Amino acid sequence: MAGREDAKKLGLADYEYDEIVKTLGREPNHLELGMYSVMWSEHCSYKNSKPVLKRFPTSGPRVLQGPGENAGIVDIGDNLAVVMKIESHNHPSAVEPYQGAATGVGGIIRDIFTMGARPVALLDSLRFGNPDEPRVKYLFGGVVSGIADYGNCMGIPTVGGEVYFDDSYRDNPLVNAMCVGIIRCDRIVRGKAAGVGNSVMLVGSATGRDGMHGASFASEELSEDSVAKRPSVQVGDPFTEKLLLEACLELLQNDWVVGVQDLGAAGLTSASCETAARAESGIELDVSLVPRREENMNPYEVMISESQERMLVIVEKGHEEDVRKIFEKWDLNAVKIGTVTADGMLRILENGTVVAEVPAKSLADGAPSIKRESRKPFYMEDIDIDLSSIEIPEDLNNVLLKLLSSPNIASKAWVYQQYDYTVRTDTVVPPGSDAAVLRIKGTKKGIALTTDCNGYYCFLDPYEGGKQAVAEAARNLVVSGAKPLAITDCLNFGNPEKPEVYYQFEKCVDGMAEAASFLGTPVISGNVSFYNETKDNAIYPTPVVGMVGLLEDVEKRCTMEFKKEGDVVVLLGDNTDELGGSVYLKEIIGLRGGRPPRLNLDVEKKVQDCCLKAIELGLIRSAHDVTEGGLSVALAESCIAGNIGFSGEIETEIRPDALLFGEGQSRIIMSLPEENLSLFQQLAKELDVNITVLGFVKSGNFKLEVKMKGQNVGKVDIPVDKLALSWGNAIKWKVEN
Amino acid sequence: MKCAVIMFPGSNCDIDCYHVLSEVLGQPAEYVFHKEKFGPGDFDLIVLPGGFSYGDYLRAGAIARFSPAMDSVLKAAEAGKLIIGICNGFQILLEAKLLPGAMKRNRDLKFHCHDVYLRVDNDETPFTRLYKKGEIIRLPIAHGEGNYYADVQTIEKLKAENRVVFTYCDRDGNVSDAANPNGSVENIAGIINEQGNILGMMPHPERSSEEILGNTDGKRLFESILRHIEGRTTYGR
Numbered sequence: 015m016a017g018r019e020d021a022k023k024l025g026l027a028d029y030e031y032d033e034i035v036k037t038l039g040r041e042p043n044h045l046e047l048g049m050y051s052v053m054w055s056e057h058c059s060y061k062n063s064k065p066v067l068k069r070f071p072t073s074g075p076r077v078l079q080g081p082g083e084n085a086g087i088v089d090i091g092d093n094l095a096v097v098m099k100i101e102s103h104n105h106p107s108a109v110e111p112y113q114g115a116a117t118g119v120g121g122i123i124r125d126i127f128t129m130g131a132r133p134v135a136l137l138d139s140l141r142f143g144n145p146d147e148p149r150v151k152y153l154f155g156g157v158v159s160g161i162a163d164y165g166n167c168m169g170i171p172t173v174g175g176e177v178y179f180d181d182s183y184r185d186n187p188l189v190n191a192m193c194v195g196i197i198r199c200d201r202i203v204r205g206k207a208a209g210v211g212n213s214v215m216l217v218g219s220a221t222g223r224d225g226m227h228g229a230s231f232a233s234e235e236l237s238e239d240s241v242a243k244r245p246s247v248q249v250g251d252p253f254t255e256k257l258l259l260e261a262c263l264e265l266l267q268n269d270w271v272v273g274v275q276d277l278g279a280a281g282l283t284s285a286s287c288e289t290a291a292r293a294e295s296g297i298e299l300d301v302s303l304v305p306r307r308e309e310n311m312n313p314y315e316v317m318i319s320e321s322q323e324r325m326l327v328i329v330e331k332g333h334e335e336d337v338r339k340i341f342e343k344w345d346l347n348a349v350k351i352g353t354v355t356a357d358g359m360l361r362i363l364e365n366g367t368v369v370a371e372v373p374a375k376s377l378a379d380g381a382p383s384i385k386r387e388s389r390k391p392f393y394m395e396d397i398d399i400d401l402s403s404i405e406i407p408e409d410l411n412n413v414l415l416k417l418l419s420s421p422n423i424a425s426k427a428w429v430y431q432q433y434d435y436t437v438r439t440d441t442v443v444p445p446g447s448d449a450a451v452l453r454i455k456g457t458k459k460g461i462a463l464t465t466d467c468n469g470y471y472c473f474l475d476p477y478e479g480g481k482q483a484v485a486e487a488a489r490n491l492v493v494s495g496a497k498p499l500a501i502t503d504c505l506n507f508g509n510p511e512k513p514e515v516y517y518q519f520e521k522c523v524d525g526m527a528e529a530a531s532f533l534g535t536p537v538i539s540g541n542v543s544f545y546n547e548t549k550d551n552a553i554y555p556t557p558v559v560g561m562v563g564l565l566e567d568v569e570k571r572c573t574m575e576f577k578k579e580g581d582v583v584v585l586l587g588d589n590t591d592e593l594g595g596s597v598y599l600k601e602i603i604g605l606r607g608g609r610p611p612r613l614n615l616d617v618e619k620k621v622q623d624c625c626l627k628a629i630e631l632g633l634i635r636s637a638h639d640v641t642e643g644g645l646s647v648a649l650a651e652s653c654i655a656g657n658i659g660f661s662g663e664i665e666t667e668i669r670p671d672a673l674l675f676g677e678g679q680s681r682i683i684m685s686l687p688e689e690n691l692s693l694f695q696q697l698a699k700e701l702d703v704n705i706t707v708l709g710f711v712k713s714g715n716f717k718l719e720v721k722m723k724g725q726n727v728g729k730v731d732i733p734v735d736k737l738a739l740s741w742g743n744a745i746k747w748k749v750e751n
Numbered sequence: 752m753k754c755a756v757i758m759f760p761g762s763n764c765d766i767d768c769y770h771v772l773s774e775v776l777g778q779p780a781e782y783v784f785h786k787e788k789f790g791p792g793d794f795d796l797i798v799l800p801g802g803f804s805y806g807d808y809l810r811a812g813a814i815a816r817f818s819p820a821m822d823s824v825l826k827a828a829e830a831g832k833l834i835i836g837i838c839n840g841f842q843i844l845l846e847a848k849l850l851p852g853a854m855k856r857n858r859d860l861k862f863h864c865h866d867v868y869l870r871v872d873n874d875e876t877p878f879t880r881l882y883k884k885g886e887i888i889r890l891p892i893a894h895g896e897g898n899y900y901a902d903v904q905t906i907e908k909l910k911a912e913n914r915v916v917f918t919y920c921d922r923d924g925n926v927s928d929a930a931n932p933n934g935s936v937e938n939i940a941g942i943i944n945e946q947g948n949i950l951g952m953m954p955h956p957e958r959s960s961e962e963i964l965g966n967t968d969g970k971r972l973f974e975s976i977l978r979h980i981e982g983r984t985t986y987g988r
Contacts, residue, residue, distance in 0.1 A: 162862050166893070167803040169763020253761050253806025343786075345760065432862045434893040436958045437801075439767045442965075453963060455770070568963070 016047040024051035025234070030382060037376045045314045045362065045370045049377060052227065052280040052318050053287065056544055059381035062510040063542040066520055069527045070537040076499060077536055084125040084205055084276065085195075086538025088500040090564050092457050093199045097131040100139070100192035100465070100504040100560040102543035106247040107189040111156025115189050116164040116250040117225075120322055122193040123168060124276035127259050128325065130203040130266040131195030134438060135452055136165050138175035138191050139465040139504065139558045140429075143184030145421055145748045150179075153187050154749065160250075161191070162432040167252035168259070171441050172433035173450035175465050176558075177745075179421045182469070185548040190504040190541075192560040194463060196454060203266050205275035207289035207297055207328045207354050212272055214286070214297055214352035215334065217341050218258045218324040220307040224248050225281070225320025235509055235545045254323040254346070261344040262325060265337060270330040277324040283317045283377070285326040286352075287360045291378035299352025300363040313362060313369045328354060388520050389513035397474055399608040401593060406671045410730050413602055415740045417643045417675065418650060420601050424744035443573055446655070448490040448639050453568045460568030462496030464561055468642070469554035471610035474595050476518045476555055478610050480525025482679060485618045486641060487561040488533050492622040493637035493682055495572040495629040496563030501530055503540035503559055508552025510544045518555040519544075526557060532615040533622075535561060572629045574638035575655030581635055581685040581711040583652075583660060584694070587621045588704050589645065590678030591668045597642050598675035611679045618680040624703040625682050633690045633697070640681035646674040646718060646730055648683050649708070653716045654738045662709015663719040670720040670728030685711055752980040754780040755794040757824065757840075759815045764801035764837065764957065771957045772798070776973055785818040791830040795980045799824070799840030801893070801955060811854055811896045812842035821847060833877055833976060834949045838894055841941075841951035850944055850951045851909070852901030858934030862895040866966070867932055867954060869917040869940055870924055876943050877979035878950045879916060881971040887924045888968040890954035892932060897953040899935035899942075909942055917941035917952055 021031040024047060034042055034050050042050065056062055072080040078095055079087035085099035103118025119136060126133045138161050143150040165172045170193070207214065225248035265271060273293070275285040282304070290297045301316040311319075327348075329337055334350050341348035355361070360377060362370040373380075407413050417423055430445040442460065443451035449464040466487040472479030488498040503526065508515040530537055546553045565571055576583070593599050594608025628634045636656070640648040653660050666673050686694060691707070698705045709718070716737055720728040754772045758765050765782060772780040783789055804815035815821070821843075828834055828849060836844040844850045857863055866889050871882040882888065901909070909915050917940040921930040931938045933953075941952030956969030 159861075163895075166862055166895070167761070167763075167806065169802060251806070253803060253808065256761055256763070256803070256806075343784075427865075431865050434862070434864050436864060436891045436893055436955070437763060437767065439770065439958050439961070439964060442963055455774075 015041040016044045017041065020044065020047055024048060026051050026054065030054055033382055037373060037380065043370065045317065046372050048314050048318055049283045049370065049372065052283055053377045054381035058280050058284060060542055061381040061383045062386060062544060064383045065385055066523050069523055071527060071531045072536050072538065074534065074536045077538055078199065078202065080538050081540065084128045086500065086502055087202060088538060088562065089199065090459060094454065095197050095199050096461060096562050097126050097129050097195040097197050098192065098502045098560065098562055099125050099539040100190055100502045100558065101541040102504050102506060103189045103191065104186060104506065104543055104546055107157055108186055110247040111153045112160040113247050113249055115157040115160030117248045117322055118189050118191045119161050119164040120250045120252065120255050121278045122191045123170065123255065126193045126195035127262055128205065128274050128276045129197065130201050131197035132263060133170045133193050133195045134440060135194040135463055136170050136172040136191065137463055137465050137560060138172065140175065140177045141183040141188035141469065141556060142179050143181055145179050150184065151749055157187065157189055158429055158432055164250055164252045166434040168256050169437050171435045171437050173435050173441055173452065174445050174463055177426050177429055178469065180470065180554065182554045186546045186553050188506050188553065188556055190558050192465060192502060194562065201266065203271060203274050205289050206273035206293040207295050208272055208293035209330065210295065210354055210356045211331050212354040213329050213331055213334050213350050214299055214354060215327045215329065215337055215348055216304055216324060216351045217327050217348040218346055219251065219254050219321055220305040220347060221316055221319050221321045222307040223311065223315055223319060226315065226318060235547050237548065248320050248322050250322055257344040257346055258323050258325065261341050261346055265327065265340050270333045271327065272330060273328040275326045277326060279320065281318055281320045287374040287377040289326060289328060290360060290374035294358065296355035296357045296359040296374055297352055298355050298361040298363065300366065302365045303349055303351040305347045305349055313364050317362060386510050386516040387513040388517040390517055391514040397607045397609065399594060399605060404603055406669060410670065410674060410728050411732050413675065414646050414650065414730050414732065416602060417597060417647055418737055418741040419744035420597055421745055421748060422597060423643045423647055425742045426745065427742065428746045428749060442568060443494060443571060447494065447574050449494040451494055451565065451568065451571045458567050460565040460571060462491045462494040462563040462565060464490040465558055466490060467556055467558040469556035471595050472522055472556065473554040474607065474610045476521035477525040478613060480522035480557055481529040481613050482610065483557055483559045484526050484529035484533065485613055485679065486639065487559040488535060489622060489639045489682065491561060491563030492625050493572060493574065493639050495570050496565045497626060498533060498535045498561055498563045501535050501537045501559055501561050503537055503557060505540065505542045506546050506553060506556040506558065507544050508547040515552055522555050522557045529615060533619060570629060572634065572637050574652055575636055576652045576658050576660065576685050576711040577635045577656055579658065579711055579713055580688065582688050582691050583662060583708045583711060584684050584686065585681060585706045585708050586625060586684060586703060587681035589666065589668055589673055590676060591672045592678045593672050593676050596644065596675060596677045598671065611677050613679045620701055620703050621680045621682060624698055624701040627697060628694055633694050634684045634686040636685045638683045640683060642677060644675040644677050649718065650716055650737050652683060653734045654741055657734065659712050659714045659716050659734050660709055661712040661717045663721055664708060665721045667722065673720055674728065674730065752778045752795045752977050754778055754796045754798065755783045755789065756780060756798045756800055757785065757820050758782050759785045759804035759818060761804045761806055762800050762802035764955065767957045768798045768800045771960045771973060775960050775970065776977060778977065783820055785820045788819055789823045791826040791832065794827065795833060796976055797824055797827055797832060797834045799836040799843050801838030801840060804839055804843065811839060812846040815843045816847040828949055831946065831948050835878060836951040837955055837957065838953055841953055842896065844949060844951045849949050850942055851905050852899055854896045855898040855900050856896050857898050863932050864893040866891050868920050868922055868930065869954060870920045870926065872918055873913050873916045876916060876947055876950065878972055878975055880979060881975040887920065889966060890956060890969055891958045892954050894953055897933040897935065899939045901936060906936055912945065914943050915939055916943050916950060
C-alpha cells in the first residue's frame with residue numbers, strides 16, 4: 015500500500031489523497047496512486063481551471079463537437095466539418111526544444127485523426143525571450159527544427175502561426191501547436207469504450223520507458239532541476255506516426271469501430287479511463303499483453319509511459335483480426351489488451367492477476383476542482399503613462415524602419431520557410447498574410463486559419479487583452495474573406511496558486527468569452543497550460559486564440575498586398591490617440607506600460623461585417639488588419655508584399671507618432687479601384703462604419719504626410735525596397751549572427 | 752496515358768501527384784502500394800512521389816529502393832517506360848542507381864520551402880517538350896536533402912550528353928551561387944538518364960499545376976509527358 019508521504023512525492027495534496035482513499039474505501043497501492051497522480055495533475059485534470067472555463071460560449075448552430083473530446087468539430091456544410099485543436103508543449107520544449115516541439119506536433123496531429131479526420135494543416139504559436147541571447151537562439155532554432163521535421167515528414171502543411179519575442183518568455187518558451195482536419199460529418203468517431211464485451215486494442219508503436227510522468231512535469235514550475243527531467247520528454251518518430259495516420263484512417267472506414275483514443279499525456283492510463291468514463295463503462299486490461307521495446311517493465315511503467323505514436327482502439331467483438339490485418343499492412347502492432355466491462359472499473363491485470371482496480375470515472379473526472387484566490391496584481395495600478403512627457407521623434411522614417419526590423423513585426427519567413435507549407439496542394443494563401451487560406455478539393459469552399467494573442471496587452475490589462483486576442487483573430491480571417499466560425503484556445507499562464515496569476519487567468523477568459531459570444535465564435539476545444547514560470551517570474555498571460563473561418567467561394571479570397579497602381583487606399587474604422595502597450599512605446603521610446611488599446615465590440619463587429627461584405631461584393635483588391643506597429647506599419651506591409659509604393663496624407667488632430675504607430679483597434683486598410691469607391695462609401699454608410707481615404711497605390715516610395723489644420727506635422731517617405739530589406743532580413747540576421 | 756503513383760511508407764506527395772494526373776489532366780491513375788508488383792507494360796508513366804520514405808532516417812531513399820514495387824519499376828525502366836522521381840522520388844532514383852550521383856543535406860542544414868527559378872536546359876526530353884530551351888520557369892521546392900552531388904567526370908558527362916534538364920537560377924536566368932537554394936553542384940535541379948526515359952528533379956511540378964495555386968509552370972511538364980505518350984501534335988499550352 016502507498017501512503018500520504020508517497021502521495022506527496024507524486025505531487026498529490028493531502029485532501030486529494032483523502033479523496034482517493036474515500037473513493038476506493040481503502041488505501042491505494044503504488045500503481046493506483048501513480049495513476050491518480052498523473053490523471054489528477056493539472057495537465058490532465060484541469061482542476062484549477064474547470065470552473066472558469068465554463069464561462070466560455072461552447073455551442074452554436076454549427077458546433078458538432080464542443081470541448082471534452084479529443085478535438086472540437088464545426089460544420090462547414092456539404093456534409094463536411096472542420097476538426098481542430100491547439101495544445102501546449104511548453105515545458106518539454108524548455109528543456110529539450112527539438113523533441114519537445116516535435117512531440118507537441120505529433121500529439122496534436124493524433125488528436126485530429128483520432129476522430130477520423132484527415133489532418134490538412136498545422137499552425138504554431140511560439141514565444142521566446144530576446145533572440146540576441148545564445149540560449150534563446152538555441153531554444154528558438156531547436157523548436158523550429160523540431161516542428162519542421164515532424165510536420166514535414168507527416169506531409170501536413172504548416173501554414174500559419176505566430177512568433178513573439180519578449181524577456182518574459184526567456185526561460186519558459188511557449189510552444190503551442192494547432193492541427194486542423196477535415197472530416198465527413200457522417201464519419202465522426204469519438205473516444206468511447208462502449209459495448210460490454212467489446213475488445214480494447216493497442217495499436218502503433220511499442221511501449222518503452224520514455225516520457226515517464228510527463229503530465230506531472232508539465233504541472234509544476236520550471237527550475238534549475240528541470241534539466242534533469244529531460245527523460246520526461248518523449249521522443250518523436252514522425253515516420254511511425256505517418257503510418258499510424260494512414261492505418262487509422264483506413265480502420266475508421268469500418269462501422270465496427272466503436273471508439274478511438276490517442277495515447278498522449280498519462281499514456282495508457284489516460285486513454286483507458288477516459289474512454290471508459292465517456293461511455294460510463296469499465297475496462298479490464300492486462301499489461302503483460304502490451305508490446306514493449308524495453309525489457310523488465312513493471313505495470314507502473316507500462317501504465318504511465320508516454321511513448322509516442324500509440325492509439326487505443328475499441329472494436330466490436332470478433333473484429334480483432336480485421337484490425338490486425340489493416341495494421342499489418344502498415345507494419346504496425348495491433349494487439350488486444352483488454353475488454354470493455356459493465357462495472358465502471360478500470361481493472362489492470364498482469365498475467366491475469368489484478369494489480370490495480372479503480373473507478374474509471376473517478377480517475378478521469380474525479381479530481382477535486384479548486385477555486386483559487388484571485389487578486390488584481392499591484393503593477394496594474396501603476397501602468398498609466400503621461401504621453402505629454404514623451405517627445406515626438408524628429409526622424410519618423412528611422413522610427414518606421416526600426417519598427418519594421420523589430421523581431422515582433424519583421425518577416426517570419428526564416429521560420430516558415432523551414433516548414434513545408436505547400437504539400438497537399440491546398441494552400442492558396444501561404445504563410446505571411448493575415449491568415450492562411452486552404453481550398454477544399456471537390457468543393458468551392460475554402461477555410462481560413464489563424465492564431466493570435468498579444469501577451470503584452472494581456473499583461474497590461476488581462477480583460478482587454480483577452481477580448482483583443484479574439485477580435486484580432488476574427489479580423490485576420492475577415493480580411494482574408496472568411497466568416498469566422500469557431501475558436502480553439504491555448505491558455506498559457508504562470509502558477510495558478512498565486513492570486514495575481516489567477517486574476518490574469520480569470521480576466522483573460524472573461525474578455526475572451528465576451529468577444530467570442532459577441533462575434534459568434536464559440537470555443538470548441540482547447541488546452542490550459544499553467545505553471546509557466548521560473549524563479550518567480552511568470553510569463554505574460556498568453557491566451558492564444560486559434561480560429562477557423564469559412565469561405566463559401568474560395569475564389570473570393572482576399573490578400574493583404576497592394577496590387578495595382580492607382581488604386582485608392584482606404585482606412586476602415588477610426589484612428590485613435592492610443593499609444594499604450596504599443597511596440598513603439600516599448601522598443602523605440604523604451605517605456606513599458608500604458609493601457610493597451612480599448613476594443614469596442616460593437617464597432618469591431620461593424621468593421622468586420624463591412625469588410626466581409628466588400629470582399630463578397632468584389633469591391634476591393636486588398637485588405638490588411640492594423641496591429642503591432644500601427645497604421646504606418648500596416649501600410650508598409652501592404653507595400654512590401656505587393657512590391658509597390660503608396661502616397662497619401664492624413665488630416666488629423668492626433669499627435670503624429672500616435673497616428674502613425676499607435677495600435678488602436680478595429681481598423682482595416684483596403685485598396686480598391688477608384689471606380690468602386692462610391693459604392694464602397696455607400697456600403698460603409700449603410701453599415702455605420704467610418705472610412706477615410708488615405709491615398710493611392712503608387713510605384714516608388716512609401717510616402718505618408720500627417721497634417722494638422724493643413725500644416726505638415728510629420729512625414730515618412732522611404733523607398734519600398736529599403737522597407738523590404740529592413741523587414742525581410744531582421745530575424746535571419748539576429749539568429750544567424 | 753496510364754499512370755502509376757508508387758506509395759512508399761512515408762510518401763506524402765502521392766495524393767498530390769495523383770490529383771494532378773487524374774483531376775487536372777484527366778488521365779487514368781492508380782496508386783501502387785510498395786508491397787505490390789506490376790508488369791512492365793502496365794503503365795505508361797510511373798511517378799515516384801515526394802515524402803519521407805521509411806522516414807529517411809538513414810539516407811533519403813536508401814531503404815525505399817529495396818521495396819518490392821521497385822523491382823517492377825526497374826523492369827518498366829528497362830522496357831523504356833517513362834519514370835519521374837520528384838523530390839524524395841529523385842532521391843530514390845539515385846539510391847537505386849537509375850540516375851547518377853547522390854544527395855547531401857542542404858548546405859545550410861535547413862529544410863527549404865519556397866519558390867525557385869529554374870532554367871530549362873533540355874527541351875527535347877519527353878518531360879520537357881512543351882518548354883523552350885533556356886526558358887525560365889518558377890516551381891516550389893520543399894526539401895532538406897536536395898544538395899545534388901556527383902564527381903567531376905559524371906558532371907562533365909551529364910553536361911556533354913545534355914542530361915542536365917533543370918538548373919537553379921535567378922529571375923533573370925543567371926545561374927549564381929545566390930540562386931542555388933541547397934548547394935547542388937553546378938546548380939543542378941534535375942537530370943535525366945542516358946536512355947532519356949527517367950527524370951529526377953527536386954522541385955515539385957505537381958504543386959504548381961493549377962491557377963488557384965498561383966502558378967501553372969509545372970503543368971506543362973505533365974502535359975509534355977501526355978503529349979509524348981499520346982503522340983498528339985496539336986496539344987495546346
